[in-house]
Amino acid sequence: xxxxxxxxxxxxxxxxxxxxxxxxNEHEIKALMDRIGCRIKDITLDQTPPEMxxxxxxxxxxxxxxxxxxxxxxxxxxxxxxxxxxxxxxxxQSADDTLLMAVRIAIAGNxxxxxxxxxxxxxxxxxxxxxxxxxxxxxxxFREKLDQAEHILYLGDNAGESVFDKILIxxxxxxxxxxxxxxxxxxxxTEEDAIDSGLDEVxxxxxxxxxxxxxxxxxxxxxxLKRFKQADMIISKGQGNYEGLSETDRPVFFLLKAKxxxxxxxxxxxxxxxxxxxxxxxxxxx
Amino acid sequence: xxxxxxxxxxxxxxxxxxxxxxxxNEHEIKALMDRIGCRIKDITLDQTPPEMxxxxxxxxxxxxxxxxxxxxxxxxxxxxxxxxxxxxxxxxQSADDTLLMAVRIAIAGNxxxxxxxxxxxxxxxxxxxxxxxxxxxxxxxFREKLDQAEHILYLGDNAGESVFDKILIxxxxxxxxxxxxxxxxxxxxTEEDAIDSGLDEVxxxxxxxxxxxxxxxxxxxxxxLKRFKQADMIISKGQGNYEGLSETDRPVFFLLKAKxxxxxxxxxxxxxxxxxxxxxxxxxxx
Numbered sequence: 001x002x003x004x005x006x007x008x009x010x011x012x013x014x015x016x017x018x019x020x021x022x023x024x025n026e027h028e029i030k031a032l033m034d035r036i037g038c039r040i041k042d043i044t045l046d047q048t049p050p051e052m053x054x055x056x057x058x059x060x061x062x063x064x065x066x067x068x069x070x071x072x073x074x075x076x077x078x079x080x081x082x083x084x085x086x087x088x089x090x091x092x093q094s095a096d097d098t099l100l101m102a103v104r105i106a107i108a109g110n111x112x113x114x115x116x117x118x119x120x121x122x123x124x125x126x127x128x129x130x131x132x133x134x135x136x137x138x139x140x141x142f143r144e145k146l147d148q149a150e151h152i153l154y155l156g157d158n159a160g161e162s163v164f165d166k167i168l169i170x171x172x173x174x175x176x177x178x179x180x181x182x183x184x185x186x187x188x189x190t191e192e193d194a195i196d197s198g199l200d201e202v203x204x205x206x207x208x209x210x211x212x213x214x215x216x217x218x219x220x221x222x223x224x225l226k227r228f229k230q231a232d233m234i235i236s237k238g239q240g241n242y243e244g245l246s247e248t249d250r251p252v253f254f255l256l257k258a259k260x261x262x263x264x265x266x267x268x269x270x271x272x273x274x275x276x277x278x279x280x281x282x283x284x285x286x
Numbered sequence: 287x288x289x290x291x292x293x294x295x296x297x298x299x300x301x302x303x304x305x306x307x308x309x310x311n312e313h314e315i316k317a318l319m320d321r322i323g324c325r326i327k328d329i330t331l332d333q334t335p336p337e338m339x340x341x342x343x344x345x346x347x348x349x350x351x352x353x354x355x356x357x358x359x360x361x362x363x364x365x366x367x368x369x370x371x372x373x374x375x376x377x378x379q380s381a382d383d384t385l386l387m388a389v390r391i392a393i394a395g396n397x398x399x400x401x402x403x404x405x406x407x408x409x410x411x412x413x414x415x416x417x418x419x420x421x422x423x424x425x426x427x428f429r430e431k432l433d434q435a436e437h438i439l440y441l442g443d444n445a446g447e448s449v450f451d452k453i454l455i456x457x458x459x460x461x462x463x464x465x466x467x468x469x470x471x472x473x474x475x476t477e478e479d480a481i482d483s484g485l486d487e488v489x490x491x492x493x494x495x496x497x498x499x500x501x502x503x504x505x506x507x508x509x510x511l512k513r514f515k516q517a518d519m520i521i522s523k524g525q526g527n528y529e530g531l532s533e534t535d536r537p538v539f540f541l542l543k544a545k546x547x548x549x550x551x552x553x554x555x556x557x558x559x560x561x562x563x564x565x566x567x568x569x570x571x572x
Contacts, residue, residue, distance in 0.1 A: 005312055008319050009302055013295040026291055026331065033294050033326055040323030045316055 001243045004262050007049045008040060013117060015056045018186075022064045035059045048243045050214030053115065057185050057213075068184035070114050070159075077112050077160025077187065078196050080122060088167055091130070099146075100139060102171035103255060104130050107274050109164025110157060110238050110257045114187040115213055118259055122160075129257065135273035142253055142276060145233045152176045153231035154203065155215050155245075157238030157256075158186075159193035165237065169202045177227065178203040182220075185213045188240065214240035217248070239263050251280035287529040290548050293335045294326060299403060301342045304472075308350045321345045334529045336500030339401065343471050343499075354470035356400050363398050363446025363473065364482050366408060374453055377416070385432070386425060388457035389541060390416050393560050395450025396443060396524050396543045400473040401499055404545055408446075415543065421559035428539055428562060431519050438462045439517035440489065441501050441531075443524030443542075444472075445479035451523060455488045463513065464489040468506075471499045474526070500526035503534070525549050537566040 015036040019029035036059055043052045061067060068074075088105050095101035108129040111120040146152075154169060154176050156162055162178075169176045178199050181188045189197070194205045209221030215236070217225065228234065234252045236245055242254050242263065254277040258264035264271045301322040305315035322345055329338045347353060354360075374391050381387035394415040397406040432438075440455060440462050442448055448464075455462045464485050467474045475483070480491045495507030501522070503511065514520065520538045522531055528540050528549065540563040544550035550557045 005302060005305070005315055005319065008323075009295055009299040012298045012323075016291060016295055019291070029291055030331055033291065037294075037298075037323035037326030041320035045312065 001048055001246045001263065001266050003043055003045050003047055003049050003052065004266075005045070006262050007052070010117075010260075010262075011040070011043075011049075011052045011056065012036060014053070014115060015059070017117070018056060018060050018069060022060055022066050022069055028063060032059060032063050035063070048214065048216060050212045050240050050243050051216060053186065053214070053240075054212040054216075054219075070187040071184070073114060074159035074187050074193055075196070077122075077158075078163060078193060081109065081112070081160045081163030081197070084123070084126070085163055085167070088164070092167065092171065098171055099143060101130075102168040103139070103142070103276055104274075106161075106164050106168035106237065107255050107257055107276070109161035110255070111259070112158050112160040112187070113238070113259060114158075115240070116259050129274055132274060134276060135258075135269035136267070136275045136277045138253070138276055138278035141278040141280075145251075145253070145278075146172055146174065149174055149233035151231065152233045152235060153179065153227055155179045155208070155234070155236045155241045156181075156189040156194065156199075157241060159189045159197070160187070161237065162189045162194055162197035162199060166197060166199055166202055168235075169199070176203040178205050179208050179215070179224065180205060181213070182207050182209040182211045185211065188213045210244070212240075212244070214244035216244045242267070246279065248279075251278070253278050287334055287532045287549065287552050289329055289331050289333055289335050289338065290552075291331070292548050293338070296403075296546075296548075297326070297329075297335075297338045297342065298322060300339070300401060301345070303403070304342060304346050304355060308346055308352050308355055314349060318345060318349050321349070334500065334502060336498040336502060336526050336529050339472065339500070339526075340498040340502075340505075356473040357470070359400060360445035360473050360479055361482070363408075363444075364449060364479060367395065367398070367446045367449035367483070370408070370412070371449055371453070374450070378453065378457065384457055385429060387416070388454040389425070389428070389562055390560075392447075392450050392454035392523065393541050393543055393562070395447035396541070397545070398444045398446040398473070399524070399545060400444075401526070402545050415560055418560060420562060421544075421555035422553070422561045422563045424539070424562055424564035427564040427566075431537075431539070431564075432458055432460065435460055435519035437517065438519045438521060439465065439513055441465045441494070441520070441522045441527045442475040442480065442485075443527060445475045445483070446473070447523065448475045448480055448483035448485060452483060452485055452488055454521075455485070462489040464491050465494050465501070465510065466491060467499070468493050468495040468497045471497065474499045496530075498526075498530070500530035502530045528553070532565065534565075537564070539564050 019032045039055045108126045111125040208224040210219045236252050236254050258273045261271045305318045325341045394412045397411040466480050494510040496505045522538050522540050544559045547557045
């Protein structure tokens with residue numbers, strides 16, 4: 001997804017939120033905002049929004065020396081999600097359609113996003129998402145592809161959400177490779193977070209190499225790119241991965257909650273809608 | 287009022303709104319955003335927010351050559367306010383407290399602000415403001431000062447709102463000098479707008495010389511500064527004038543609706559509150 005003009009004030013807001021978290025010194029935060037302001041020109045409208053995310057967190061690192069700004073939040077979210085895990089497994093057992101419920105649970109986890117201004121309350125949001133209608137639900141395609149797939153490439157999004165991913169991975173009962181970011185950025189899931197979430201018990205964990213809060217193919221490592229090219233089935237979680245991959249010519253299932261109005265409009269849904277979207281470009285579109 | 291960190295994303299949003307209004311070319315708007323981003327560093331936290339407003343509209347002028355971006359909106363607002371004028375005069379005649387009702391009407395006009403993200407609907411907002419309680423209402427001071435005053439310096443804010451100011455000026459029944467901005471900026475009232483609003487029938491109209499959307503004393507002309515220093519009574523309309531003058535050592539009555547959460551917090555009220563605030567610094571505070 002390209003960067004829209006409306007993304008620009010949002011970048012600045014995100015930088016300010018991160019600034020407040022990284023220091024109490026308002027002059028240090030002002031210095032960060034000055035630097036971020038001057039970097040707006042480095043993002044063109046053809047680039048994806050998470051590439052600006054990368055710039056923001058690089059500038060924070062330069063000013064504060066902090067590598068993993070949301071470390072404590074990530075640990076807390078994983079702990080909270082693990083606490084909910086047994087209850088969610090029970091919900092799954094009593095569901096009419098186990099796969100659909102597992103998809104819902106994985107999408108519900110997607111509210112755990114600290115890149116957004118919106119506050120979340122995982123238990124309340126969970127109940128809401130488990131009950132609500134999908135705006136797009138390509139479940140038939142998803143089920144069909146899953147039946148045929150020998151191996152699934154699963155692109156993780158946030159720490160905490162990763163525990164909810166585990167439930168979907170268990171429900172799919174196929175070999176899965178779970179892909180994490182190349183380094184800590186916002187509250188995106190890293191290898192350490194994935195292991196902390198128990199994903200090593202159900203999947204192989206690899207890094208995409210992407211330092212951005214998204215799968216940006218130009219920034220990924222060769223191993224990941226090879227797997228991405230050859231994968232039987234690709235599941236992409238969250239907005240960041242959608243922003244990075246919405247134009248790819250590989251078939252991808254996007255599972256997300258459209259928390260941002262710009263991304264919602266790009267998908268063609270409304271803000272707060274939940275989506276299981278199969279994107280498979282026809283040769284014409286390619 | 288100093289610039290708060292939270293003002294920074296708001297500057298960027300304001301620039302984007304003005305960009306959309308000035309051109310349909312997204313690359314031209316992006317170029318504006320790039321320039322605005324780089325100017326964030328030129329505002330310190332000790333300056334007032336309208337000084338950034340000045341920078342934003344200067345950059346728009348440089349890119350688009352447009353001097354008076356909101357010209358059509360200003361004309362439409364004045365026309366709409368004039369249409370309401372006879373009804374408001376009737377309301378005033380039937381009010382228990384004519385002066386208080388005139389103050390309310392003048393404050394109601396303050397919703398006509400295009401520097402804010404909030405949309406307004408003057409007729410609906412008017413009814414709401416004419417009925418609601420003041421968060422701060424220093425009416426006794428106001429009445430007392432008005433009784434003693436031989437001449438009033440009235441600092442105008444927005445075009446359209448200016449017609450509502452006329453009603454308060456008429457109700458006060460004292461000689462008034464009505465002060466307009468030094469040039470067109472956002473939808474702030476200029477000399478032309480003041481005459482279009484009929485203010486020349488009830489007041490002397492002068493320019494403060496301030497090119498910013500506020501009375502910034504460092505940017506005002508000598509004639510205004512002299513009158514400001516000597517004025518019997520100063521009435522300041524709107525947020526911009528508050529931002530520029532909240533630290534002045536001259537006694538000022540601020541009449542405004544707190545449309546912005548940062549300004550509301552600075553005054554000590556809640557967002558959307560209406561205020562008639564007498565600021566008279568004690569020698570200690572000076």
